[in-house]
Amino acid sequence: MLLKNKIFSGLILASLAISADALADDMAAFDPLTDGDFGGLALQDDIPVALTAARLKQPRAEVPASITVIEAKQIEAWGVRTIPELMRFVPGMFVGHGDDQNNRAVAYHASSPNIMRRMQVLVDGRSVFKAAIAQIIWDDIPVAMEDIQRVEVVRGPNAASYGANAFLGVINIVTKHAADTQGTTLRFRKGNQGVEDSLFSHSDRVSDDAYRLTLQQNSDNGFDGRDATNGEDDWHDSRRHGFASLYYDHDISESTQLNWEAAYKYGNTDIRKSDFDTDYPDQITRQGFVMGKLIHEFNQDHFSHLQAYWQTDHRTQETSSCGSTTSFDPVLLDEYRTNPEWTQFVALGVPSIYADSNTTPQTLAAANYLVGGIATNSLTPEQVEQLIEENLGKTYTLQQSDLDAAAVAFGNAYNGSDFSQLGQLACGAGNFNVREDRYDIEWQDTMQWTPALRTVSGISYRRDSADSMTYFKGAVHNDTYRMFANGEWQAFSHLVFNIGGMYEQEDSNDSAFSPRVAANLLLTQQQSLRLVYSQAVRSPDLLEKKPNYAVTLYDLTDNYLNLDDGVFFMNQVPDTRELDHEKITSVELGYYGKLPELNLELDVKVYKDRLSQLISNTIALNSVYIASDTKMDVKGVDWQLNWQFSRNNWLWWSGAYVDAAVRLGDTSPLDAKEIDRLAKVERRLSAEWSNNVSWHHDGNNWGSTLTYFWHDGYNDLENKGVDFRRFEANLTKTWDMNGYKPEVGLFWHHLVDDSRLVYPDQVYAVNDIYSFRAGITF
Secondary structure: OOOHHHHHHHHHHHHHHHOOOHHHHHOOOOOOHOOOOHHHOOOOOOEEEEEOOOOOOOHHHHHHOOEEEEEEHHHHHHHOOOOOHHHOOOEEEEEEEEEOOOOEEEEEEEOOOOOOOOEEEOOEEEOOOOOOOOOOOHHHHOOOOOOOHEEEEEEEOHHOOOOOOOOOEEEEEEEEEEOOEEEEEEOOOOOOOOEEEEEEEEEEEEEOOOEEEEEEEEEEOOOOOOOOOOOOOOOOOOOEEEEEEEEEEEEEOOEEEEEEEEEEEEEOOOOOOOEEEEEOOOOEEEEEEEEEEEEEEEEEOEEEEEEEEEEEEEEEEEEEEEEHHHHOOOOHHHHHHHHHHHHHHHHHHHHHHHHOOOHHHHHHHHHHHHHHHHHHHOOOOHHHHHHHHHHOOOOOOOOHHHHHHHHHHHHHHHHOOOOHHHOOOOOOOEEEEEOOOOOOOEEEEEEEEOEEEEEEEEEEEEEEEEOOOOOHHHEEEEEEEEEEEEEEEEEOOEEEEOOOOOOOOOEEOEEEEEEEEEEEEEEOOOOOEEEEEEEEEEEHHHHHOOOOOEEEOOOOOOOOOOOEEEEEEEEHHHHOOOOOOEEEEEEEEEEEEOOOOOOOOEEEEEEEEEEEEOOOOOOOOOOOOOHHHHHEEEEEEEEEEEEEEEEOOEEEEEEEEEEEEEEOOOOOOOOOHHHHHHHHOOOOOOOEEEEEEEEEEEEEOOEEEEEEEEOOOOOOOOOOEEEEEEEEEEEEEEEEEEEEEEEEEEEEEOOOOOOOOOOOOOOOOOOOEEEEEEEEOO
């Protein structure tokens, strides 16, 4: 009963907000069979279609997947600033934030929030997945919310259509055609939390050509941190990003069309300091892409496209850091690969004793005895193990070779009378700079063979390359070759089969085949039951598979090793990794129905996913052990309801129940803290129950939208019943003045709960976040 009350509370509150008399008058004049518009979701007599799931334009009742379609009018009604904010309206989709790289995390059902690497994101057919370090950096996507025509989200594995990395789902962003957006738009938004956005967009048509130029800049101050009070910002995570994009469309003939897109993007992202940084290692990004697509229609039953693009990503991240001089001793580079825990003790633990002015004489004497004994080879491995356990409570398993490496490192610090130089710090300048490039070419052919059979097939080639002295000691690349085919067969009048698959061969990983088989039983033309079986993989990226990862500090301060440049002892090399594809097998039973008599659209999905060979470890310099052996079983229910219950009012309700169970692989190399972290990380971003209810009223040149979000057990890893609830309101007003359309708007976001988003510092010092916007279109 409590659960039902929570689920429907948003619905009740939204309904009470509407004037009973006004609603009655509105309903009396409303005919859902002729007046339904649902804010642009095509809930009219025409049949709703989807484009993404099988690369075919299909009626929603025949789509072989669970899919959410968000149109431009929903985006405008909700007033969201970013794509991740838009994903909160998708059932089973959770939006959080990574811990280190200041990037939003979006996951379907369950996944690590640190790197967003299990979802494929496309913009007009171009993958925005990073080439070398597999992730989606949302701030780096050069698309304005105002330019989006629709977003189709395939909720579930879709590697059969889009290959590896379409692991948990696909987010396909389709921008507006330039010919449909003729005119000029100016917009500006200002709010608390440092929100300041601006937009210029101009579209026009010249003869057979159409173009759109968009300039945008967004900025905000991010979270405030756990120690912030009274609206103060005590957390370094601001973002300032902007771009210029150009869309150009040319009709070569009645049957041939050429589309060009290009963009240049720049940005600055604040990055928090590590324990070794003396200044903030903020990130400067510069990206660009050029894409062309040639579309040719042979006849009404046959058409093809040839698409090619190049994209480049330059990330500059300069650091000013310090570490113990011992940590740059070359002898410890090889020792770290042999016994990383012991090497950390030698490079960081022992020097910290000598560097700490509060170290007691007794502790210093014990350290001198240990260091001297190792340096003079007068202690055995067993004696060293016993001394450390008795004095520090730490356990190490040592060989004589481990003591030999430590003896060299300690001997280098001996000044002729003692080992006090072990406390010396060396400082210098380093970087995490990386350039990533992608070249991609794809040919796709669509054919209607008979009234009951049609196919889409194609081939593609992609080269992903990266150049970084820190991550790879130079340049590396990975070539991927793909073949795909999907067929739709209407075996009987009420039964449609979709069968397809993708075969991939690449340099860095084994070849893989990802199949999908689906059957849609048509109850009516716009209602169906679907049964879908699919498999998908995620390929380990270049950093996971081919790391040559080490940090070099240049222009070191004076040090007893007399080094000008020093390589920090932590390092990762390719021969330390034996990683397999992450795998998922998914089975879903779903219902889709559009009820024209009620102007209502409903989709429900019951599913069970089995994930294996997951790489749950954080890919970081200090990641001692990385394996692809985590397993996770996820089952539950998704639902979404779109209902235009009167001429000027629509309701959006989506939600999910997620039951995720994680089983770790070999944990013998890990300590208790790391085991506990791994057991939690795949579920950290998920809620057991989640709901969002949104009501929109479209008045006379004004609109209002109220939304309530509720996550029960969000980030609840200790079973403490943590809720995450928020209200949002978006109000807009427009005028029509002889071809000029000025507009104003107010967005208000109220946090009901003070609980953190994912990590402790991801909190705001205020409960109300708001922004005011103004603009004009002409």
